[in-house]
Amino acid sequence: MLTFDRQPERPLGQVPQPVRFLLVLGLALQVGLHYRSPAPTARADTLPLAPATASLRVASLGDDVALSKFLNLWLQRFDNQPGISIPFKDLDYARVENWLQASLDLDPRGHYPLLAAVQLYAQVTDPTKQQQMLDFAYEKFLEDPDRRWPWLAHAVLVARHRLQNLELALKYANALADKATGPHVPHWARQMSIFMLEDMGETEAARVLIGGLLESGQITDPHEFKFLSQRLGLLSQDGPPGRETTAKSEIRDE
Numbered sequence: 001m002l003t004f005d006r007q008p009e010r011p012l013g014q015v016p017q018p019v020r021f022l023l024v025l026g027l028a029l030q031v032g033l034h035y036r037s038p039a040p041t042a043r044a045d046t047l048p049l050a051p052a053t054a055s056l057r058v059a060s061l062g063d064d065v066a067l068s069k070f071l072n073l074w075l076q077r078f079d080n081q082p083g084i085s086i087p088f089k090d091l092d093y094a095r096v097e098n099w100l101q102a103s104l105d106l107d108p109r110g111h112y113p114l115l116a117a118v119q120l121y122a123q124v125t126d127p128t129k130q131q132q133m134l135d136f137a138y139e140k141f142l143e144d145p146d147r148r149w150p151w152l153a154h155a156v157l158v159a160r161h162r163l164q165n166l167e168l169a170l171k172y173a174n175a176l177a178d179k180a181t182g183p184h185v186p187h188w189a190r191q192m193s194i195f196m197l198e199d200m201g202e203t204e205a206a207r208v209l210i211g212g213l214l215e216s217g218q219i220t221d222p223h224e225f226k227f228l229s230q231r232l233g234l235l236s237q238d239g240p241p242g243r244e245t246t247a248k249s250e251i252r253d254e
Helices: 017-036 053-059 064-078 092-105 112-119 127-143 144-160 166-179 194-199 203-216 222-236 243-253
Strands: none
Touching: 017 053, 053 064, 053 092, 064 092, 064 112, 092 127, 112 127, 112 144, 127 144, 127 166, 144 166, 144 194, 166 194, 194 203, 203 222
16 A cells, blocks of 8 residues: 655744745835825716617617616716716816717707706806806707706806806896796796896896786786786885786776
8 A cells, every 4th residue: 555645734933034025015005005006086077979770779779768867977987987087167068968969869858968057067157167057058949849848947046046147047037938848847937037137237128028918818827817917016016006007907997
């Protein structure tokens, strides 16, 4: 019978000194390199352009809405990656708009791209970038006013209170009054132009606008009619009664 001599196991304490030294040195180098490596950074200009819509439709495999939602999530997470963060104001807003448009192209009924434009990307401290997002919401509103009115209404408030740009706010508010005429658009949204005119000190213009609405027969809701009539009365106290006040009285007498 053949037998093999088994080498006795070497206790840890008897590991050769050079081997232990190399192990400790390797561990020390690894730790040192970890702490000396620069912290991960992200650059705003690394946001790429969105793929062409035709390519996205092919990639969606027939589910454009699902891919649109994925693009929304991807863009939202781009500025907040593991261990790094890019302030919105440092992003290339032309490319941000490009991604928002791509999402809308895939899902025209979706609301998130416009919500993100006015509630996320328009909250930066850069007035140029703020207005770029508000104008994007305005342009998209014009394509589907009765569906996209909430985001232009929000744009009115951002333009008024954050940008302090009353003329821009009035432009958006006028678009709401003129274009968003569907039955599901609330009265307050169509009346925002009145309050913008008042803020601008254009009391007479606001009176003319309200008087015109009351005379036109467009106001069929009794609560809205009462509200506008009361508003016209308050505005008329600031100046001599004019044609609008007379029109209001005539309408009430009918």
